[in-house]
Amino acid sequence: MECRYGDDVFVGSSILNLYAKCGKIDEAVSVFERMSKRDVVSWSTMITGFVKSGRVREAVDMYRRMQKEGLEGDGVVMLALIQACASIEVTRMGYSLHGYMIRRGFPMGVMVQTSLIDMYAKNGKLDIASRLFRTMSYRNVVSWSTLISGYAQNGYAGNALELLVEMQSCGFEPDLVSVVGALLACSQIGYPILGREIHGYIVRRLDVNQVLGTALIDMYAKCGLLSHARVLYDRMSSGDVILWNTIIASYGIHGQGEEALSIFHRMIEAQTKPDHVTFASLLSALSHCGLVAEGRHWFEVMVREYKIQPMEKHYVSLIDLLARAGKVEEAQSLIESMESEPGIAVWVALLSGCLNHKKFLIGELAAKKVLELKSDTPGVYALVSNFFAAARKWDEVAMVRKVMKTAEMKKDPGYSAVEVNGKLHAFVVEDKGHPQYQQILGILEELEHEMRAMGYTPKTEFVLHNVEEEVKVRMLWNHSERLAIAFGILNTGPGTRLLITKNLRVCGDCHEAIKFISVIVKREIIVRDMKRFHHFNNGSCSCGDYW
Secondary structure, X not given: OOOOHHHOHHHHHHHHHHHHHOOOHHHHHHHHHHOOOOOHHHHHHHHHHHHHOOOHHXXXXXXXXXXXXXXXXXXXXXXXHHHHHHHHXXXXXXXXXXXXHHHHOOOOOHHHHHHHHHXXXXXXXXXXXXXXXXXXXXXXXXXXXXXXXXXXXXXXXXXXXXXXXHHHHOOOOOOHHHHHHHHHHHHHHOOHHHHHHHHHXXXXXXXXXXXXXXXXXXXXXXXXXXXXXXXXXXHOOOOOHHHHHHHHHHHHHOOOHHHHHHHHHHHHHOOOOOOHHHHHHHHHHHHHOOOHHHHHHHHHHHHHOOOOOOXXXXXXXXXXXXXXXXXXXXXXXXXXXXXXXXXXXXXXXXXXXXXXXXXXXXXXXXXXHHHHOOOOOHHHHHHHHHHHHHOOOHHHHHHHHHHHHHOOOOOOOOEEEEEEOOEEEEEEOOOOOOOOHHHHHHHHHHHHHHHHHOOOOOOHHHOOOOOOHHHHHHHHHOOHHHHHHHHHHHHOOOOOOEEEEEOOOOOHHHHXXXXXXXXXXXXXXXXXXXXXXXEEEOOEEOOOOOO
């Protein structure tokens, strides 16, 4: 048959299909390349086979070859290519395929439409994904789950949770994908009550398998309930590398680097081979508690013993560890030793350390490198601006703001959220529009009076504006986390624990102030900022002022 199938398209395509369905994609390639005649079915079999085998870039390359030979894809090819574009995040090609299907009048069934939603969501085009979803005449559970997951993966936690409620009101029961997306959304905004409700749903309707167990551990840890996460972890009889990575990262964000290291040792003893994510999580955990020697050691072990080539994220974690510890010169030397060109995240890690330790000489070099790389993230420019403000270089501050204005960038507004009576309440700086703003100010004034009597002095150097000292003090007291804490005190009973979720890094003065507040109100106050958790209790913080 090998001598004859090359000229017989039907036979050749049948053999291709057999190999592809059996996962023998390399054998299918060999057959395909020896075929002297190929039709659309031959090409579509190969493209679909590549996608199903996870070799999506080869699927895209195969389609481009197909076009060069003057052939256009059918519905099967289009569906496979849309799935490929979702996997490798190729927005332009995805647009092109969608437009081609509309022009050629391809049937837009639920599977094709759902795949398009997935493709747009994975490319960050949630507005298009949402519009497509709303125009669907028929939706199945996969359609709902795809958009919920897309919202959550892109950080639109509120949209994800609203869609979950709408999904249930339309008579659809959440499946594994939608539940994992909802748990991710809860973890992003710090919503443990809803997270617990979803946990209950999982127990009643689904099995707590490896995927759901890992998602629950991540949710509880990021909602400040590390003990709950640990109980779940201990109950799971065995775990893959993703589970180990999740629990290591969980202890890391709570500043418990030694426990993260202990779990890493248990992982090795369990003969689970660590991957690049494991070491990134471990190095980050060590960074949060200043275990510099351990960080250096495990970075070397990763390269020497596990033969894992350091990626940028590993360098970022180690540079962050060194710079956070004030070893900015060593961090700079590490950057200079990198074989590849350092990316913006590397310089941001160095710049953050320089800002914290007032290392203005090296910091200025890092700031200039960050500006040269032209980030499209407003927060990066805000960091550079804050650095120059701390160095009292107001001309440079003005220059950075001009760059942001020219690029039509706006600094991400800081906000803090607190859960009270099962509902999330969000605050921005000087949130005068809140109905309880005057009462909140009253609570803060009482706290300030007691704090000053205890020895608190505002650290106005954390106000990076060239204004009068008195104005700086008032600005500090209107920071969003203080408003959220005061609201929580006002609306909950004595002794109630408060969980505050902040989208930016908590400032040094707020960190000091919350220690005083925890003594006065006799409460545990947990603050999760963009970097880590801070557990304030009886005048001290779990970070040991190392953050």
